[in-house]
Amino acid sequence: MTADGGPELVQLLTPEGERVHHPEYDVDLSDEQLRGLYRDLVLVRRVDSEATALQRQGELGLWAQCIGQEAAQVGSGRALLPGDFAFPTYREHGVAWARGVQPLQLLGLFRGVTNGGWDPHEHNMALYTIVIGDQTLHAVGYAMGMQRDGSDDATICYFGDGATSQGDVNEAFVFSAVYNAPVVFFCQNNQWAISEPLERQTRIPLYRRADGFGFPGVRVDGNDVLAVLAVTSAALQAAREGQGPTLIEAFTYRMGAHTTSDDPTRYRVSADLEAWKLKDPIERLRVYLARNGWADHDYFDAIDAEAETLAIHLREGCRSMPNPEKTSMFDHVYAAPHPLVEAERAEFAAYHASFAGGEH
Numbered sequence: 108m109t110a111d112g113g114p115e116l117v118q119l120l121t122p123e124g125e126r127v128h129h130p131e132y133d134v135d136l137s138d139e140q141l142r143g144l145y146r147d148l149v150l151v152r153r154v155d156s157e158a159t160a161l162q163r164q165g166e167l168g169l170w171a172q173c174i175g176q177e178a179a180q181v182g183s184g185r186a187l188l189p190g191d192f193a194f195p196t197y198r199e200h201g202v203a204w205a206r207g208v209q210p211l212q213l214l215g216l217f218r219g220v221t222n223g224g225w226d227p228h229e230h231n232m233a234l235y236t237i238v239i240g241d242q243t244l245h246a247v248g249y250a251m252g253m254q255r256d257g258s259d260d261a262t263i264c265y266f267g268d269g270a271t272s273q274g275d276v277n278e279a280f281v282f283s284a285v286y287n288a289p290v291v292f293f294c295q296n297n298q299w300a301i302s303e304p305l306e307r308q309t310r311i312p313l314y315r316r317a318d319g320f321g322f323p324g325v326r327v328d329g330n331d332v333l334a335v336l337a338v339t340s341a342a343l344q345a346a347r348e349g350q351g352p353t354l355i356e357a358f359t360y361r362m363g364a365h366t367t368s369d370d371p372t373r374y375r376v377s378a379d380l381e382a383w384k385l386k387d388p389i390e391r392l393r394v395y396l397a398r399n400g401w402a403d404h405d406y407f408d409a410i411d412a413e414a415e416t417l418a419i420h421l422r423e424g425c426r427s428m429p430n431p432e433k434t435s436m437f438d439h440v441y442a443a444p445h446p447l448v449e450a451e452r453a454e455f456a457a458y459h460a461s462f463a464g465g466e467h
């Protein structure tokens with residue numbers, strides 16, 4: 108398997124920041140829209156680095172970094188229309204950003220002060236899913252519901268390269284294909300599933316899996332925000348027009364650890380990371396903007412300053428988040444009260460009351 112994604116890789120912006128043309132895919136963005144994408148990428152990276160630092164300081168229990176994958180997430184997230192619905196894993200901070208979820212709401216989940224973080228219907232984005240591949244089934248079910256409602260909206264579902272080995276994902280592919288569901292499967296191939304390399308998941312490029320299920324698959328440069336935007340918009344449009352699912356393989360790299368509990372130096376060589384740093388998603392857009400005179404030093408400095416202000420907001424907001432009521436985890440198990448849940452709530456409260464002082 109080629110490390111550079113091979114000739115099938117859809118690319119509109121090279122790692123050197125050169126705009127190239129593709130026979131099938133294109134985007135036509137104003138310089139203002141391009142600057143907007145740059146801002147998205149920089150701010151998402153700052154959210155990610157600040158959350159990592161907060162975990163190291165003991166303020167978060169865990170954090171799953173998205174560094175390196177910002178273009179895949181922002182490009183696909185910005186391709187969505189307001190009525191579309193996104194189903195994420197635990198790493199889609201750039202998608203959450205694009206859907207208007209406040210970064211502090213993400214932090215609440217990883218701080219353990221909320222069991223969810225946001226109202227899925229307010230942002231048309233489901234909650235983070237830790238169970239690998241699970242959300243692909245939710246997404247297909249949701250897409251089939253949209254189809255039965257006669258809606259013109261589409262669903263997008265995120266998962267990783269490792270998830271493609273899960274039964275759930277393959278079952279989701281089958282259902283979406285035979286029911287022609289309006290869903291886009293967005294696989295971020297970041298080359299690793301914790302310590303398992305891509306070679307342990309597949310003998311063929313992942314996008315080609317779609318062939319066997321009977322729908323199109325496409326491999327896009329996941330570090331190229333323009334190509335990701337173009338490919339995802341086309342797949343969503345196809346879904347809206349009743350053409351059914353598409354599998355997008357965003358070819359990218361997990362530049363950080365799997366999570367803050369992981370040490371990647373134990374299983375991968377640093378030369379790989381160095382090679383991928385040259386393909387950085389932010390740097391190539393910065394060069395493209397600067398070379399064309401669409402952004403200057405003042406603009407880049409202003410975005411960096413905005414990122415620092417955001418980081419301060421996150422630090423202060425995270426540290427001052429109130430702890431929830433201990434029994435609040437029983438509140439939303441079911442929509443209506445349930446005797447078993449109530450019994451568990453009472454047992455839990457009694458357990459806490461059994462300690463000296465009654466409060467622990």
Ligand SMILES: Cc1ncc(C[n+]2csc(CCOP(=O)(O)OP(=O)(O)O)c2C)c(N)n1
Nearest residue numbers: 198237238239267268269270297299300301
């Ligand atoms: C059903 C299930 N099995 C195992 C795990 C443990 N686990 C957490 S992340 C992960 C690897 C996922 O890799 P990939 O799908 O490539 O996503 P990435 O983390 O690289 O974004 C595993 C095995 C889990 N959360 N759920």
Ligand SMILES: [Mg+2]
Nearest residue numbers: 267268299300
């Ligand atoms: Mg992976």
